[in-house]
Amino acid sequence: MKDFPKKNIVILGNGISGITAARHLRKRTDRPITIISEEHPYFFSRTALMYVYMGHMPFEATQPYENDFWKKNNLNCIQARVKNINGRKKYLEFKNGETMSFDVLIIASGSKPNQLSCPGNDLNGVHGMYHKQDLDRLESLSHSIKSAVIVGGGLIGIELAEMLHSRGKKVTLIVRENSFWNRVLPDAESKMINSHIEAHGIRLLLETELKAIIPSEQGGVKEVITNKGEVIPCEYIGSTIGVSPNVDFLKDSGIALGRGVLVNSFLETNLPDIYAIGDCAEQTQPQKNRRPIEAVWYTGKIMGETLANTLCGKRKEYLPNHWFNSAKFFDIEYQTYGRVEADPDPKEQKQFYWQHQNKNQLLRLSYHPETEILQGVNVMGIRMRHKIFEQWLDQNKTLEEVVDRLQEAYFDPEFSKNPIAKIKADFAIIKQ
Amino acid sequence: MVNKKSLSQNTALLLGFLGLLLWSSSFWIEYQNKTLMLSIGFLMMSIGVIGYSYSLYFTSLAGIRNNGVWFSSLVSRSIWGWLLGLVLTGFYVLLYFYPEFLGYNEAGKSSGLVAFFDPLSVLLNGKPATQWFLYGTVYTLAIILFGIKFIFKYRNNRYQVFRTISVIFFQLGFAFLIPEILSKLNQDLPYFSKDLKNMWPLNYYFFEDWHFNNMLNGGNLGLFILIFGLLMMFVISPILTYFFGKRWYCSWVCGCGGLAETAGDPFRQLSSKKISVWKFERWMIHVVLVFIFITTIAVIWTYLGSETSGETLTRKYFANVIIGFLILLILVILVWGRKELNKDAVNTIISIATILIFVIIWQSKWNQENLMFVDSYSLRKWYGFGVGAAFSGVLGVGFYPILGSRVWCRFGCPMAAILGLQQRLLSRFRITTNGGQCISCGNCSSYCEMGIDVRSYAQNEENIVRSSCVGCGICATVCPRGVLKLENVSSKNRY
Known part of the structure; x- marks a missing residue:
C-alpha cells in the first residue's frame, strides 16, 4: 500500500470533470494529487475523437495540454483499471491486485455507452463510440466497412454518421422516434436536421428499430433486420442509444448508487471524503427544471471547479446557472441557452x-405565457453570445425587449448575412 | 486511407500538371511561338486547378471539409510533402542564387525558362523578362488559382471569401500589374519599387542609398512613391492597425500572406503549437526586427556621410530623430507594455533601445563612419542574403510542406513583428471567446497557421490577444461550437 506524507487526493477519471477539478485544486493546494484512468494516461477531448477518424486532426491534437504539463504541475497520472473501492477503509484496488490508499476520493468515471438489446448485439462489428478504444477499434475495422448502420437518434449517432460518411461509407441512420432527437429539439429544428441528414446522402429511417443482427461467417456482422422487416447489409453497427453512468465497479464500495453515484448538491456521496462529479454523478435533489444526471461537457466542467473550491476549504454548493448546450449536426451549428x-x-x-x-437558419425564443419573460433560446445556423443571454435570463427580460436587442447577442463572423432585421420584421407582424 | 479521387478530379489534376509541365519544358526546349505555349499552359493550369477544386468542393454541401487532411501524404509531412518541399526549395535556391540556371543572362539575351516569359513581359513592361518577372508571374498565378480554390472551400463563410478576393486584388493589381505598367510608362527612370503596399521593413531596401537616390531621381512618380512609403509606415499603417489589428495587412493585403493563405492553405495545420516553439518564435522574429532596424539606420547613417546626401539632413539631425524615436518607444512600452507584456519582453526592448541610444550619441559625437562599428554595406548584404532571400524565400515558401504556410510570417517577418507589437498594445482587435461553449476539441489550434494554441484561451473563456495573430479567421470558421469571433468594436474588456 502506497502512503503519502500529506493528505492525498485521488481522482478517478481524466475526462473534463476530473481534470478541471485537478487543475483548480493544483492552483490552490500542494497536496498530492493522483489521476487514474484506464483509457489513456493523459487528458484528451472526447468530443474531438470524431475529428481524428475524419482526418481533421491527429490524436495528439485532441490533448489540450502537452504531456509534460502534468509532471510540471505535480499531477500524478496513472493508466490503470480500478477494480473495486473500499469506501470506508479508504483504499482502492487495481485490476492487477495492487492497492492505493486515499484521503479524499473524487469519482469522475464518466459514462459508458448503452448496449443494444437485440440478438447479435455482442458481435464483432457492433460498437459504441465513446472511448478512445472505440475509435481505435473503428479505425482497425474501417478498411473492411462498406456500409454501416447506426442506431440511435442523438448527438453521438449523428456524429458517427458524419464520421463514417466522411470516409466514403454508405450510412443508414436508424431512429426510434418519428424525427431526429425530438425529445430535445422542437419540431422545426428536428425536421431541419432530418432533411440536412438526407441532403448529405445519409439514409434516415425514422420510427424504426433493430430487430436482429445477422452474423457473417467470419464472426462479424452481415446484415441487420429492422422491425419493419427490411434487411440492410452492413459490416459495422454503431450503437449510439445513449449513455449511462459508468459505476458498475462501485457496486461493493459502500458508496450509495442509483443510476449513478448519488450526491447531494455539494457533490458529496454518502461516505465522508468521497465525492462524485460529471457524467457519473446523480443529484439526489436536482435544481428546478434540471435533470438528476446531466451528461454534458459543460456541467462536468462546472462541477469540477465547484468541488475544487469545496476541497480547498470553501464549501460550495453546485448551482449551475442557466442551462446551455451546443452541437453541430453535420454543417448546422446549434446553440441553446435557458x-x-x-x-x-x-x-x-x-x-x-x-x-x-x-x-438552414432558425431562432426560437421561449417565454412565459403571461409575463412574457424570456425562458430560453434555440438557434440553428446562427451564433449567439452566451454571456448576453445569460444576463437577459438573469434580468428577467421580456420577449419584446430581447427581440429588440437581439443584435447585441449576435455572434456570427464578420460580413455574414445578418438575419436579425428579418427576424424583427417577422416578429412585428406576428405581434399585430 | 485517403478518399478516392473521382474521374473528373483526376482529369483536372492531369490537365493542370501537363500545363505546369509545358511551362517547365521551356527549361530545355526553345519554343518558336512562346505566346501560344505560354497561353496554352496558362489555360491548362487554370482549368486544371479550378476544375479540380470545383469537383472537390461542390460535390458536397458547403461546410468545413478538412476530411482526410492528416491521411494525405502531401500535407501531413510524409513522403510527398518532403518531395514537394525539396522541389520548392530547389526552385528558390536557383531563383535567388543561381538565376543563370533558369536562363537568366545579366549581360545579354536570356534563354530558357526566363526567356519563355518574354512575350508577357514585353507586353506589360516593355522589356524582356528577368528571373524576377518569371517569379512574379508564377507567384501571382498561384495566388489567383489557389485563391479560387480557397473561395470554393470556404464559400460558407463570407469573411473568408472577401478576404481572399482582397489578397488576389492586391497581388494582381498592386504587386504585379501596376508596377509593371508603371515601368513601361516610365522606361527612362532608374529602378525603384513601385509596389505601393510593400512598405519598410518588409521591403528592406527602401532606405538603401541606391533606392533612395533612384526615388529622388525618379521624377514625380519617384517622389510619390517615397512620400507614400513614408505615409504608409508612419500614418496609414498605425491607424489601420489600431482599428482592425494587423490583419488588415497580413491576411488582406500582403503578398507573402496572400500566398500563405491561398497556395499555403493546405499546409496550415503543420505549424507547431508547442510552447517551446512559441518561445523560439518570440526571440527569432524580434532578433530579425532589431537586425533590420540597425541595418537601416546604419545604411542611412553611411548615406548621410556621403557627398550625395546634400546638406538638408545631417548625421547629427538623424541621430536626434532616432534617439527621439527610441525614447518614445521606451515610454510607450513603460506605459502600455508593463501590464500587458511579459517582464522579459519589457526588459529586452528597453535594454536594446538604451544601448542603441548610447551608441548613437557616442558615435554622432565623433561623427564616426560606421554606425554600430560595422560596415553598413556588409550588414545590408547579410540581411539581404540571410533574411531577404534565404529566410523569406527558400525557408518561407520552400518549407510550406514541412513547417506550415506561415514560417516566414511567424519567425522572420520584421513587418509582422512591428504590427504585432502594436496589435498587442494599441489596437482594438481581438478574438472573442463565447462564454463557456468551448469543448476543447482543438480544431482552432490545429488549423491556426501561426501556431497559436487558440484552444488554451478559449477553454479558459479568455479572449485571444496575441501579437502574432494575422486574423485569418480560420479558427472561428472551423470551430464546431461557434465559440470564436474576430472583433474590433471598441470595448473596455479587450482581454
Whole structure:
C-alpha cells in the first residue's frame, strides 16, 4: 500500500470533470494529487475523437495540454483499471491486485455507452463510440466497412454518421422516434436536421428499430433486420442509444448508487471524503427544471471547479446557472441557452419561432405565457453570445425587449448575412 | 486511407500538371511561338486547378471539409510533402542564387525558362523578362488559382471569401500589374519599387542609398512613391492597425500572406503549437526586427556621410530623430507594455533601445563612419542574403510542406513583428471567446497557421490577444461550437 506524507487526493477519471477539478485544486493546494484512468494516461477531448477518424486532426491534437504539463504541475497520472473501492477503509484496488490508499476520493468515471438489446448485439462489428478504444477499434475495422448502420437518434449517432460518411461509407441512420432527437429539439429544428441528414446522402429511417443482427461467417456482422422487416447489409453497427453512468465497479464500495453515484448538491456521496462529479454523478435533489444526471461537457466542467473550491476549504454548493448546450449536426451549428421545451405545456411556456426561407437558419425564443419573460433560446445556423443571454435570463427580460436587442447577442463572423432585421420584421407582424 | 479521387478530379489534376509541365519544358526546349505555349499552359493550369477544386468542393454541401487532411501524404509531412518541399526549395535556391540556371543572362539575351516569359513581359513592361518577372508571374498565378480554390472551400463563410478576393486584388493589381505598367510608362527612370503596399521593413531596401537616390531621381512618380512609403509606415499603417489589428495587412493585403493563405492553405495545420516553439518564435522574429532596424539606420547613417546626401539632413539631425524615436518607444512600452507584456519582453526592448541610444550619441559625437562599428554595406548584404532571400524565400515558401504556410510570417517577418507589437498594445482587435461553449476539441489550434494554441484561451473563456495573430479567421470558421469571433468594436474588456 502506497502512503503519502500529506493528505492525498485521488481522482478517478481524466475526462473534463476530473481534470478541471485537478487543475483548480493544483492552483490552490500542494497536496498530492493522483489521476487514474484506464483509457489513456493523459487528458484528451472526447468530443474531438470524431475529428481524428475524419482526418481533421491527429490524436495528439485532441490533448489540450502537452504531456509534460502534468509532471510540471505535480499531477500524478496513472493508466490503470480500478477494480473495486473500499469506501470506508479508504483504499482502492487495481485490476492487477495492487492497492492505493486515499484521503479524499473524487469519482469522475464518466459514462459508458448503452448496449443494444437485440440478438447479435455482442458481435464483432457492433460498437459504441465513446472511448478512445472505440475509435481505435473503428479505425482497425474501417478498411473492411462498406456500409454501416447506426442506431440511435442523438448527438453521438449523428456524429458517427458524419464520421463514417466522411470516409466514403454508405450510412443508414436508424431512429426510434418519428424525427431526429425530438425529445430535445422542437419540431422545426428536428425536421431541419432530418432533411440536412438526407441532403448529405445519409439514409434516415425514422420510427424504426433493430430487430436482429445477422452474423457473417467470419464472426462479424452481415446484415441487420429492422422491425419493419427490411434487411440492410452492413459490416459495422454503431450503437449510439445513449449513455449511462459508468459505476458498475462501485457496486461493493459502500458508496450509495442509483443510476449513478448519488450526491447531494455539494457533490458529496454518502461516505465522508468521497465525492462524485460529471457524467457519473446523480443529484439526489436536482435544481428546478434540471435533470438528476446531466451528461454534458459543460456541467462536468462546472462541477469540477465547484468541488475544487469545496476541497480547498470553501464549501460550495453546485448551482449551475442557466442551462446551455451546443452541437453541430453535420454543417448546422446549434446553440441553446435557458429552457426551450420540445413540446411545451402551453400554461408554462410559449415560443416565438423564426426560420429562414431557404437557408438552414432558425431562432426560437421561449417565454412565459403571461409575463412574457424570456425562458430560453434555440438557434440553428446562427451564433449567439452566451454571456448576453445569460444576463437577459438573469434580468428577467421580456420577449419584446430581447427581440429588440437581439443584435447585441449576435455572434456570427464578420460580413455574414445578418438575419436579425428579418427576424424583427417577422416578429412585428406576428405581434399585430 | 485517403478518399478516392473521382474521374473528373483526376482529369483536372492531369490537365493542370501537363500545363505546369509545358511551362517547365521551356527549361530545355526553345519554343518558336512562346505566346501560344505560354497561353496554352496558362489555360491548362487554370482549368486544371479550378476544375479540380470545383469537383472537390461542390460535390458536397458547403461546410468545413478538412476530411482526410492528416491521411494525405502531401500535407501531413510524409513522403510527398518532403518531395514537394525539396522541389520548392530547389526552385528558390536557383531563383535567388543561381538565376543563370533558369536562363537568366545579366549581360545579354536570356534563354530558357526566363526567356519563355518574354512575350508577357514585353507586353506589360516593355522589356524582356528577368528571373524576377518569371517569379512574379508564377507567384501571382498561384495566388489567383489557389485563391479560387480557397473561395470554393470556404464559400460558407463570407469573411473568408472577401478576404481572399482582397489578397488576389492586391497581388494582381498592386504587386504585379501596376508596377509593371508603371515601368513601361516610365522606361527612362532608374529602378525603384513601385509596389505601393510593400512598405519598410518588409521591403528592406527602401532606405538603401541606391533606392533612395533612384526615388529622388525618379521624377514625380519617384517622389510619390517615397512620400507614400513614408505615409504608409508612419500614418496609414498605425491607424489601420489600431482599428482592425494587423490583419488588415497580413491576411488582406500582403503578398507573402496572400500566398500563405491561398497556395499555403493546405499546409496550415503543420505549424507547431508547442510552447517551446512559441518561445523560439518570440526571440527569432524580434532578433530579425532589431537586425533590420540597425541595418537601416546604419545604411542611412553611411548615406548621410556621403557627398550625395546634400546638406538638408545631417548625421547629427538623424541621430536626434532616432534617439527621439527610441525614447518614445521606451515610454510607450513603460506605459502600455508593463501590464500587458511579459517582464522579459519589457526588459529586452528597453535594454536594446538604451544601448542603441548610447551608441548613437557616442558615435554622432565623433561623427564616426560606421554606425554600430560595422560596415553598413556588409550588414545590408547579410540581411539581404540571410533574411531577404534565404529566410523569406527558400525557408518561407520552400518549407510550406514541412513547417506550415506561415514560417516566414511567424519567425522572420520584421513587418509582422512591428504590427504585432502594436496589435498587442494599441489596437482594438481581438478574438472573442463565447462564454463557456468551448469543448476543447482543438480544431482552432490545429488549423491556426501561426501556431497559436487558440484552444488554451478559449477553454479558459479568455479572449485571444496575441501579437502574432494575422486574423485569418480560420479558427472561428472551423470551430464546431461557434465559440470564436474576430472583433474590433471598441470595448473596455479587450482581454
